[in-house]
Amino acid sequence: MKFITALLAGLTLASAATAADPYPARPIRLIVPYAPAGSADIVARRIASDWAKAVGGSIYIENKAGAGGNIGVDAVAKADPDGYTIGLQTVSLAINPSLFSKLPYDTLKDLAPIGMVATSQHVLVVNPAFPAKDTKQFLAVVKASPGKYNYGSAGPGSTFHMAAELFKDVTRADIVHVPYKGGGPALVDTMAGMVDMSFPVLSAAVPHVRAGKLRAIGVTGSKRSPLLPDVPTLQESGATGYAFETWFIVFAPANTPKPIIDKLNAALNKAISAPALKDKLVKDGFDTIPSTPAQAHARLGQELAMWGKVIKDRGISAD
Template sequence: MKRRSSILAAALLPFCLCAVSSAIADSYPSRPVRLIVPYAPAGSADIVARRIADEWGKALGGSFYIENRAGAGGNLGVDVVAKAEPDGYTIGLQTVSLAINPSIFPKMPYDTLKDLAPISMVATSQHVLVVNTKFPAHTTKELLAKAKANPGKYNYGSAGAGSTFHMSAELFKAVADVDIMHVPYKGGGPALIDTIAGQVDMSFPVLSAAAPHVNAGKLIAIGVTGPNRSPLMPNVPTIAESGLPNYSFETWFIVFAPAATPKPLIDKLNASLVKALNTPALKDRMIKEGFDPAPSTPAQAQAKLTKELSSWAKLVKDKGITAE
């Protein structure tokens, strides 16, 4: 009799856990949700997080607050999420660097696939190659000629090792076969500030971050990184059409929770984010700022992350890219 009771209890356990998880999801959120951005303010990830936070909060029936935890190419902030309580109150937003970092950092504080639970893809975006106003080249062809004639003389600023600034530039260097020095910063904002000031020669910021400075005449846009020209900068050619036909780079943004977060919470976060990203006002604003909303299911986000981990590992190995 005792054995039969134990067997029955074991059989009912999954149903009980499911019921508990569903009950937790029904009352969630009961307090603000912390959305960690692993870079300094004003970078592309920070911009995306702040754009979606309000509308996502409305769709979820709660609110989000942004916490910037810069360091180690984004690994510091992501690790905070990986080790947080899986209760839905700490989640993260990261760029394609989430798939790149395991290949360029010799030691990782977390396992990307084991310690994180993707919630949804958020958006994609192009970057743009910009130079300061004193730089002696205003086109991709001119820049390539200068770089080839002066190996190691010029430099570029990035948001940190493994950031999209970094990888778009390293891909540019690999395709063009030029030697341009990497100067990493703790976030895209500081890198742009020093590019404007002439402390570094160039950078590859996301379009939305660069556009105000380009429009104000503080930076010169040489080429966009994607396969097509951007409506934000219709007169700026793609790098591909400017002498590097094999070059193309676009970043993506993903939100995620700690791996053990109950599925009902993941599903609730996903459904509310998808609803927010399909809100006409938010969608229109993001597009105008250079971000293309790209919501997905958790499974699609997981598949995207898994595939990109593999493809970036190959490129990093083939080109010998490191976190320096």
């Protein structure tokens, strides 16, 4: 009996010691809700090691793809709020609530933003035979023949799709959506002339633009990209008021303790502000954007409202 009592006491003390261990006491799972090699996966793998060092632990990546990212996000929303399961998602976190008629989670209620990570521009590219070389010429051509020209996307609700639909909303250009099962096939068919244009993420398009297989009309952000410094932004060259960037955010389940959120945020900002990591991301087409959890939450809320209006106005649905 004395042995059992001593054993139980020892287990109790060990359990108490474990509970008191500073966070993180075990590996952190970072869920990416897409397949490997996509932009979200690239960003996650770029930052994981440096972020882990800054937070004083280890981070491993789990790809959990499906339903436009909703399966992976839902896995985070339903995880224990202990800081050991977190997620990384794109601007689709703000797009999907309006795109899908029903989600298994509530974006603002079930998730706790940790911080913004980076942004990436897209670029309007056309087949080299397309009869326009800049934004003004492009708009003149497509507006002269409404509905004649089409664009390929990575599928309904993808950032390729949303970049194009926002462009249509701002410029009133009538171009027709041709959805593909991924951005790669859409780019291949743009190069082959099967579709007239596409709005891919910058890093995917740059090699083909440099090789002369695609013509870049303009980048979608508010400033030129160092990857294509001679290519103007769409808004500076004719599409006044248009700007689109894919952004990346990391988040935890709601009710994750604030000290854990704050520790993860401080470590993330330290990692992505380091010159070496920033340079690697820039070469991949990403610009880092350190933030507080409150700033990340505010941006998410603003873009939920913005995309809700665009999707409703254009009658877009993924169902």
